[in-house]
Each structure stands twice: as C-alpha cells, then as structure tokens.
Amino acid sequence: MQTLDAWLAYRDFRLLWLANFCANTALWLQLLSVGWLVKDLSQGSTVGGLLVVSVGAINTLPGLLVNPLTGVLGDRLDRRKLVMTVQAFGAALALAFAFLVDSDLIRPWHAYAYVLISGAFLAITQPMQQVLVSNTVPRAAVGNAYAINVLTITGTRIFGPFIGGLLIFWLGYFWNFALEGGLYLAVVLLLIPMRLRYAAALPESVSRRFSPVADFRDGIMHLWRQQREILQIMVLSIIPNTILHPVWFLLPLFTAQVLHADANMGGYLLAITGVGGLISTLAIASFGFPSRKGYILLAAAALSSMCTMAFSHSSWLPAAFLFLALMSLFQAQFRTTQGTVVLTIVPDRFRARTMAVLAYERGFLTAASVLVGMLADATSASIAILALGGLGLLLAAICTATLQRVRALE
Secondary structure, three states: OOOOHHHHHOHHHHHHHHHHHHHHHHHHHHHHHHHHHHHHHOOOOOOHHHHHHHHHHHHHOOHHHHHHHHHHHHHHOOHHHHHHHHHHHHHHHHHHHHHHHOOOOOOHHHHHHHHHHHHHHHHHHHHHHHHHHHHHOOHHHHHHHHHHHHHHHHHHHHHHHHHHHHHHHHHOOHHHHHHHHHHHHHHHHHHOOOOOOOOOOOOOOOOOOOOHHHHHHHHHHHHHHHOHHHHHHHHHOHHHHHHOOHHHHHHHHHHHHOOOOOHHHHHHHHHHHHHHHHHHHHHHHHHOOOOOHHHHHHHHHHHHHHHHHHHOOOOOHHHHHHHHHHHHHHHHHHHHHHHHHHHHHOOHHHHHHHHHHHHHHHHHHHHHHHHHHHHHHHOOHHHHHHHHHHHHHHHHHHHHHHOHHHHOOO
C-alpha cells in the first residue's frame, strides 16, 4: 500500500495539499450556503428552483472568458504567486459578503454578483491547484500525489457541508461566509514557504511579443497535432462536469420536496457525496491504477449516470445516501484518472493551458443549469435529476462507441 507516500516524502506537496484542503473546504461552504441563502430569499417565488440551481452554477460562467488567459499565465508566470494573489482577493471578497449577508440589505442579486466574481477567481486557481501537484513531486510520484490531492475535494465535501449546514441551522449565514474568507487567507499563508522544485524553467520575461491568444492557440495546436486523446477526454468529461453536476445544485430542492427536511439535512446529503469520493480516491492512492485507464473513464461516466437516475426517486433516506455516495465514487474515479493521465503525458510547459482547456467546458454549466432549473420548476427536482442521469448515460454510450483514442489509453 502506498496511500500517503507522496504526502510523507515531499514537504512542498504537503503544503500544497493543506492549501488545497482549505480552498476546497471554502468552495463547498460557498456552494451549500449560497444555494440555501437564495432559497430563503426567494421564498414564494414561482422561479425559486431556477434561482437556486443557477446561483450554484453561475460561478462557472466566468471561465468562458478567464480560462484561456489562466492557461497562458500559468505556463508563463510563477503559478504559486498567481494563486496566492487571487486567493488574497477572494478572502477580502468573502469577508465583505459576510457582512452584507448580516445586514438587512441582502438581496438575491447580491448573491449572484458574489458568485460571479468568486467564479472568476476560481477559474484561475482551480486549474493551477491541479498543475502545481506535478510541480511539487517527481514524475514517478504524480499518480499517487494526484489521488491524494483529490482527497482535498472528496474529504472537504464530507465535513465542509456538514459543518456549514449546522452553522446555517444554528447561527445563520454570516459565519459560513466569514469562515470561507478565513480559509482563503489560510491558503495564502500555506503557499508562502512552498517551492516548485519540479517545474519547467519559466520564460525569462513576458516580452512585448507576448500574446495570450497566440499562446493559447499554440497549446490547442499541440493537443490537436500530438495528443488528440486529451481533446477526446474533454468531450467525455462533459458527462460528470456539465450534465451531472447540476445535481449538487438541486439538492436544496430535493431535500425540501422529497425528503421534507431543512438545511442541516441538505448538509448531510452533500457531505455523503464526499464519502463515496473518499473511498474511491483512497483506493487509488493505496493500490494505484489498474491498466486500461480509458475504459475506466468510460465506465465511471456510465455508472455515475446510472446512480444519478437511481437517486432521483429515492425518498427513503438510506437509499438516497447510498446512491448519492455511489454517484460521487464513480465521479471521483473519473476525475482522478483524468487528472493523472493529463499530468503524466502532457509536457509541463503545456500543462496549465491543457488544464484550462479541460476546464473550459464547465463554463457551459450555467446554461445547462438554467434549463435544469426551469425543468425542476415545471415538474419536480426528482424528474430533473432523472433526466440528467438519462442524458449522461446516453452520451456515455455514444462516447464508448466513438472515442477510439480514449479506449486505447493504458
């Protein structure tokens, strides 16, 4: 077993892991808190479902503009300093929003503005958090390190929403957003002593010839000419990242409509998704990957869709917990496998741009979530979740039949 090999062996990776743990805890706190805040502010509205779903998804919208620039800057500048700068602004924004929430001035549009601005920050930091893994460990340790890093997502999904739901239930929303700001500040402090010992040499300067468009096009052309399997993985990742992801945003509605429960139960549901993801990533970190990674990606996409369909009508609480945990298990398997493949086969000088390309399709999550919210208002949260699972399963079958380079991945 090699569960914590990279974590124990490399000091810089430990610092990055702790920083990512804080950043992802803050993200899950925001996802839970904003959804319930807008649900309460829009009480009695005929478009309450649309508002709840779209406010959770809109943080991906800035990625349509920011992600190309993120990739270019990440391959030309110091990635560590870039993340530190952005997270410092994120801390100030979260604290300011906490005080706004605590006042009588808060309105739903304030939540939308907050999520949009923080979404622009997220479009910069999230790809860098992944790329930095390969800059803090040698190539041979990337698979283990990336799986351990995914624990910062699945692990924080367990207790972040759990604590957040209790804070909302007992103390209100102020402390959730204040805690979010404190966590972003912790990221900055943890990255100060970290060093990138396994990064490619940076360009000596950003010359006058620097062109973000040209640099981004250069990264795309590299993938098209030499590593087209990455572009096919991007197509497949639409299933967990765009089609199935609105399920998280529908949890407040599902909790209220199907389980007839409050925000604390909504926190438990979001937390249980972390349990499934934790089991998956611990298994990968401990025992490594089996062969045929392409088939793992395809199977994980299909199985997570099937579990989504099963969850959609789980009015019995244990069944809801089970299918939600299984869905997140297969999604964690997909994302861990995807990230490891990319970081091990793509040269470091193209990694930030490649991760930005892979994240780009998440920018369309907002439009997808608006449609899902409208469907939930017209029917119910259960019907909307069932439709998402069915669409994901259909696309998984099409990808299995057509994406030959993905099937060939070892």
